[in-house]
Amino acid sequence: MATRSTIMDTNSFRPEMAAALDPETRKLTEERNVLGPAYRLFYRNPVHLVKGVGSHLWDADGEEYLDVYNNVASVGHCHPRVVEALSKQASMLNTHTRYLHENILHYAEDILSTMPDELDRIMFQCTGSEANDLAVRVAQTYTGGEGVIVTHEAYHGNSALTSKLSPALGTAQTLGLTMRMIPTPDTYRLEIDGKPASECTAEEFGNWMAGEVRKAVTDMERHGIKFAALLADSIFSSDGVYPDPVGYLKPVIDTVHELGGVWIADEVQPGFTRTGDAFWGFGRQGIVPDLVTSGKPMANGLPTSLMAARHEVLEPFAGSIPYFNTFGGNPVCMAAAQAVLDVMRDEDTMGNAKKVGKIFKDAVTSLMPEHPCIGDVRGAGLYIGCEIVKPGTKNPDQKAALDILETLRDNHILTSVCGRYGNILKLRPPLVFSESDVDWFMDGFTKTLETLKL
Known part of the structure; x- marks a missing residue:
């Protein structure tokens, strides 16, 4: 592919990644050929979702995931x-x-x-x-x-x-x-x-x-x-x-x-x-x-x-x-x-966005001293951008951001990236996101940063 779209291609599956997939997932990705090449899937190992409730999702194997990206299901999946x-x-x-x-x-x-x-x-x-x-x-x-x-x-x-x-x-x-x-x-x-x-x-x-x-x-x-x-x-x-x-x-x-x-x-x-x-x-x-x-x-x-x-x-x-x-x-x-x-x-989603959003933003910000790859944390309510940089600089680190995404996905946490350089974690969950969901994210995020030694 000669060009890359920051909104479509930064966090995406590509056909050359298919060899690493399990047979059923690989079969589904191949069957998507009928849709043509313009469509995109998230992640090197795409997620096959079958159920959602609130800010939680389940895949075809019954594994539960935390949705930290989906503003479409604004009041939670299947309210x-x-x-x-x-x-x-x-x-x-x-x-x-x-x-x-x-x-x-x-x-x-x-x-x-x-x-x-x-x-x-x-x-x-x-x-x-x-x-x-x-x-x-x-x-x-x-x-x-x-x-x-x-x-x-x-x-x-x-x-x-x-x-x-x-x-x-x-x-x-x-x-x-x-x-x-x-x-x-x-x-x-x-x-x-x-x-x-x-x-x-x-x-x-x-x-x-x-x-x-x-x-x-x-x-x-x-x-x-x-x-x-x-x-x-x-x-x-x-x-x-x-x-x-x-x-x-x-x-x-x-x-x-x-x-x-x-x-x-x-x-x-x-x-x-x-x-x-x-x-x-x-x-x-x-x-x-x-x-x-x-x-x-x-x-x-x-x-x-x-x-x-x-x-x-x-x-x-x-x-x-x-x-x-x-x-x-x-x-x-x-x-x-x-x-x-x-x-x-x-259900006062605005109040929840303000309260839980502050807790969420403060929690992510608290990781900055120990993890210098986090250059900036900004946002309002339940819309937070976490900028991943090369430590000691403000230079964007897209590779690290994508590695974080993939490792979060392995830890059953789903989100994506945004920005000109594709290095900003886009934390934008359903408006019913709770304090316990913040805890789940922070456990997984901390584990991810430690695993990647970032």
Whole structure:
């Protein structure tokens, strides 16, 4: 393979690894040839999962695993209230949105109640890619521009439009001629005016990033491109998890508006109580987007996504271009999404993310003195990035990070990596992750570091 995608290839199985597998696993990997070569599996020794409950998974041999990666099953695998809601609705009706139905209307009102009043319109799709695709079209219609700014290692989808705005897909992916990239807001490595970014105030760091936006827009204008939007998630998950300092995005978004653009907040990763400080990641930053997109966590794995908007931003598009998504907002997915929202409130997933997330982050941080391969630990709530470096430096160590992943997998702990260099452990479990789950992870992580002598 000539190129590598950081989001798809860093932690992946490749056919040349098949010889080391047991016969049954090797047979299953070979049978996947029918899916074509674009698909990827996690791990050198892929995991054959058959069951999930909460933050735990079981393989075909009955072995139990700890899930420290899956934000799709946001309220835990196979949550009984979600299963009941979707089963009940599926037994009555599932159809598209060109007929009247209460589920989509009730959910629309309920989910908008979690957002600022300015966001008062909502449309539903099936995937985050579709939601971001629509949001970009809406932004371009509203502004009359085409230019979209993303960060250096962003991932925003795999449609024809959003894949061209997703540098994390790798160098084989052609990027849009009207898009521009700005640097990752790397608080670990950057220096701003000779000062380590980690020591900067929110205003200082935000002003630096706002300056990068200005440079990108200036370059667009030099090429005859009108600026339309900044598309970014507020935790910069694919870039490597950079949630702090709180408030640093305000100068950035003020600059976006000053330059005639809008902010599309991609909330697939930081939304739905994930950060522990607010229901939405942008809420933690204290700012109101023009457009919001989300997907994976909404219905605990069912194909459901949303695009919320300020009515004045949506109107130029929606008032002139019909939009129809056959399965977006269907009654079954809306029933499941409503159940997820109810569970989040009743079980206080935001409170759990804040409490257990702090315990989790502090526990991982406590290993730094004894294990110098851990260069930085950062995050918010149940979204933590653990940066693996060559001891005594800030140089990324992808090989060590991948060895850690594989050894964790052998210890029945599942997670993956992110970031430009594929060296940042991405610790993003279901929102029901517990203190005992933290203990399980820490036992396995400590054992892994000792085994690898890191």
